[in-house]
Amino acid sequence: MIDIEVNKELIGSNGKMNLDIKLNINEGDFIALTGLSGSGKTTLLRILAGLEQSKSKIKVDNKIWQDNKKFLPPQQREIGFVFQDYALFTNMSVKQNLLYVNKDEKLANHLLELTELSQLENRNVTSLSGGQKQRVSLCRALMNRPKLLLMDEPLSALDPSMRTKLQDEILTLHREFKTTTIMVSHDPSEIYRLSNRVIVLQDAKIIKDGNAKDVLLKTSGSAKFSFEGELLDIVKVDVIYIAIISIGQQLVEVVLSEEETINLQIGSKVRVSTKAFSPNISN
Numbered sequence: 001m002i003d004i005e006v007n008k009e010l011i012g013s014n015g016k017m018n019l020d021i022k023l024n025i026n027e028g029d030f031i032a033l034t035g036l037s038g039s040g041k042t043t044l045l046r047i048l049a050g051l052e053q054s055k056s057k058i059k060v061d062n063k064i065w066q067d068n069k070k071f072l073p074p075q076q077r078e079i080g081f082v083f084q085d086y087a088l089f090t091n092m093s094v095k096q097n098l099l100y101v102n103k104d105e106k107l108a109n110h111l112l113e114l115t116e117l118s119q120l121e122n123r124n125v126t127s128l129s130g131g132q133k134q135r136v137s138l139c140r141a142l143m144n145r146p147k148l149l150l151m152d153e154p155l156s157a158l159d160p161s162m163r164t165k166l167q168d169e170i171l172t173l174h175r176e177f178k179t180t181t182i183m184v185s186h187d188p189s190e191i192y193r194l195s196n197r198v199i200v201l202q203d204a205k206i207i208k209d210g211n212a213k214d215v216l217l218k219t220s221g222s223a224k225f226s227f228e229g230e231l232l233d234i235v236k237v238d239v240i241y242i243a244i245i246s247i248g249q250q251l252v253e254v255v256l257s258e259e260e261t262i263n264l265q266i267g268s269k270v271r272v273s274t275k276a277f278s279p280n281i282s283n
């Protein structure tokens with residue numbers, strides 16, 4: 001069990017705001033931390049890792065990592081950290097990166113096997129693809145069998161198919177090691193696949209906390225389908241208007257009347273929803 005009470009004054013884009021987070025995390029939980037840019041996600045991870053000073057209390061399995069008298073430095077907190085930009089030791093091979101953390105060769109071999117990196121163990125990490133590099137940093141983060149794994153948008157630099165593959169590997173590793181995890185992500189499908197609990201931050205406070213289904217599936221009224229996207233353009237065709245909206249990796253067109261276009265601004269977030277029709281699913 002991890003008990004967290006975080007307090008830190010931040011300077012946000014609209015002035016001062018207090019990062020004020022109270023959380024109890026169960027062992028083995030996979031928490032997705034999401035919310036708009038600047039809401040405090042990275043700062044929260046850095047505080048947990050001991051990389052940032054704050055007035056916080058952090059207790060992990062009855063061991064105090066931090067309170068008003070004590071502050072364990074990062075190397076004494078049992079954490080693994082995976083960054084978006086890999087942060088590997090570039091002068092070392094894949095395996096040396098793992099063994100640098102801890103000399104447990106059996107564990108290193110097992111992790112490399114689980115992530116299909118065994119063939120590459122002697123390669124210098126600079127010669128790897130982005131997906132391979134991130135698998136190495138994931139393995140490295142697990143080498144000290146951390147009590148808490150922190151991942152800050154670990155897959156956001158990867159293309160969609162590599163993301164899915166890495167999501168599968170993260171799931172495999174989580175099933176095997178059951179490491180309590182907090183992962184920052186903006187990707188609803190990733191959050192849905194990986195997490196058992198989703199926490200949404202806004203202005204440095206928790207505004208939603210629940211399972212992915214409750215937090216992410218926000219259909220309004222009796223609408224059956226509801227997608228969030230970005231309005232890219234509104235094109236006039238004869239007497240009607242067509243809104244071009246980007247939803248995930250897809251572009252969709254929605255026919256609008258002139259009246260409906262009045263309050264819409266190009267570049268803004270919009271919700272496309274529909275009811276009273278019967279969709280087919282095929283592949």
Ligand SMILES: Nc1ncnc2c1ncn2[C@@H]1O[C@H](COP(=O)(O)OP(=O)(O)OP(=O)(O)O)[C@@H](O)[C@H]1O
Nearest residue numbers: 009010011012013036037038039040041042043044
């Ligand atoms: N040490 C600090 N002191 C004061 N303000 C800070 C400090 N670190 C970060 N901030 C501010 O706190 C706010 C939250 O930053 P943070 O990086 O945690 O947001 P985020 O939710 O991770 O954003 P993004 O999704 O863009 O990465 C920002 O406005 C940032 O400038």
